[in-house]
Amino acid sequence: MGNDDISPNYVPTIAAIHAGLPKDLQNPQLGIICGSGLSGLVEDLRDTVIIPYGTIPGFSNSTVPGHKSALAFGRLGSGNGVPVVAMLGRFHPYEGHSMSSVVFPVRVMAQLGVKDLIITNAAGSLNPSIPVGTIVIIHDHIALPNLTGMNPLLGPQRSPNHLRFLPLSDAYSFELRRLAFLAANKLNLDDSALAEGTYAWVSGPTYETPAEGRFLRNAGADVVGMSTIPEVLAGREEGLNVMVMSLVTNFVVIPDQYRSIRAEVKAELAGQRVEAPEVEVVSHADVLTIGKEKAEVMKGLVGQIVELRQLNV
Ligand SMILES: O=P(O)(O)O[C@@H]1C[C@H](O)[C@@H](CO)O1
Numbered sequence: 001m002g003n004d005d006i007s008p009n010y011v012p013t014i015a016a017i018h019a020g021l022p023k024d025l026q027n028p029q030l031g032i033i034c035g036s037g038l039s040g041l042v043e044d045l046r047d048t049v050i051i052p053y054g055t056i057p058g059f060s061n062s063t064v065p066g067h068k069s070a071l072a073f074g075r076l077g078s079g080n081g082v083p084v085v086a087m088l089g090r091f092h093p094y095e096g097h098s099m100s101s102v103v104f105p106v107r108v109m110a111q112l113g114v115k116d117l118i119i120t121n122a123a124g125s126l127n128p129s130i131p132v133g134t135i136v137i138i139h140d141h142i143a144l145p146n147l148t149g150m151n152p153l154l155g156p157q158r159s160p161n162h163l164r165f166l167p168l169s170d171a172y173s174f175e176l177r178r179l180a181f182l183a184a185n186k187l188n189l190d191d192s193a194l195a196e197g198t199y200a201w202v203s204g205p206t207y208e209t210p211a212e213g214r215f216l217r218n219a220g221a222d223v224v225g226m227s228t229i230p231e232v233l234a235g236r237e238e239g240l241n242v243m244v245m246s247l248v249t250n251f252v253v254i255p256d257q258y259r260s261i262r263a264e265v266k267a268e269l270a271g272q273r274v275e276a277p278e279v280e281v282v283s284h285a286d287v288l289t290i291g292k293e294k295a296e297v298m299k300g301l302v303g304q305i306v307e308l309r310q311l312n313v
Pocket residue numbers: 034035036064090092120121122123204225226227228283284287
C-alpha cells in the first residue's frame with residue numbers, strides 16, 4: 001500500500017473549506033485530530049463552524065463507530081483565542097482508505113496554515129505500569145508497517161520542500177510535550193494521569209494476539225494502536241510541530257502463561273472435568289467507554305496547552 005497520490009490538487013479542497021468559513025477562521029494555527037470516542041475534545045471551541053467531510057473534495061468518510069466525519073473550525077483559548085481546525089474522526093488504512101487519503105487532511109491542514117498538530121488516539125497498554133485511563137504523551141514510535149513496505153511516504157519526492165529522507169529522531173516536538181506536562185501541572189492533575197511512552201503502530205483491524213502483544217512489549221513499545229503514525233509522518237514532512245496523546249483504553253491481553261490443553265485433558269482422563277477458561281478479550285465498545293470517561297481531562301489538557309502556547313511560556 002504505497003502513496004498513490006503524490007501531487008494532490010488542493011485548490012478545490014481549500015476553496016470548498018474557505019467558502020464555508022468567515023475570514024478569521026480560514027487560517028487556523030493549530031490542528032487537532034480526535035481519536036476514537038474523542039470528538040468531544042472540541043466542545044470548548046468558540047464561533048464553531050462544522051464542515052462535513054462529504055462536502056470537501058478529496059475527503060472520505062470515516063466508517064468507525066466513535067468517529068464523526070467533519071472538520072470543526074473555531075477559536076480556543078482566552079482573549080481572541082487561537083484559530084483551530086479539528087478533525088472529528090479520522091481515516092484508518094484498515095477501513096480500506098489508501099494511505100494518501102489517510103494523510104490528506106493533515107496535508108490540507110498544512111496548506112491552511114496550521115503550525116502545531118495535536119494528534120489523539122485510543123490505544124491498548126503493553127506496559128503494566130501504564131493503566132487504563134492514563135494519557136500517554138508519545139515520545140517515540142515503532143511502526144512495523146513502515147519497516148515492511150507500508151510507509152505512508154513511499155513514492156516520488158513530493159516537492160523540493162518535502163524532504164526525501166525525513167529524519168524521525170525529532171518527530172515528537174519537545175516544546176509541545178513540555179507544554180503538556182506544564183498544562184497537567186496547571187490543572188493539578190495527579191502525576192499518574194500523564195505518562196510518557198512509545199507507540200507501536202499496527203495496521204489492525206484485529207487486536208493483538210497474546211504473542212503479538214508480548215513481542216511489541218519486548219520490542220520496547222508501551223502502547224499499541226491502529227492510527228496516528230501516518231499522520232505524524234505526513235505532519236513532519238509538511239514541517240508541522242507534532243504532539244501525540246494516547247488515551248489508554250484497555251490492557252493488551254498478555255497472559256503470563258498459556259493454559260495447557262494437554263494437562264487439562266490428562267486431568268479429564270483422570271476423571272476431573274475442567275471448565276473451558278474464560279479468556280479476556282478487548283472490545284471497541286470498551287474503548288469508546290473509556291474515551292467518554294476521560295474526554296474532560298483530554299479536553300482540559302488541550303485547552304491548557306493552547307493557553308500556555310499563547311502566553312509563550
Ligand atoms: O482512531 P484511534 O486510533 O483512536 O482508534 C483506535 C484504534 C482503532 O481504530 C480502534 C480500535 O478500538 O480504536
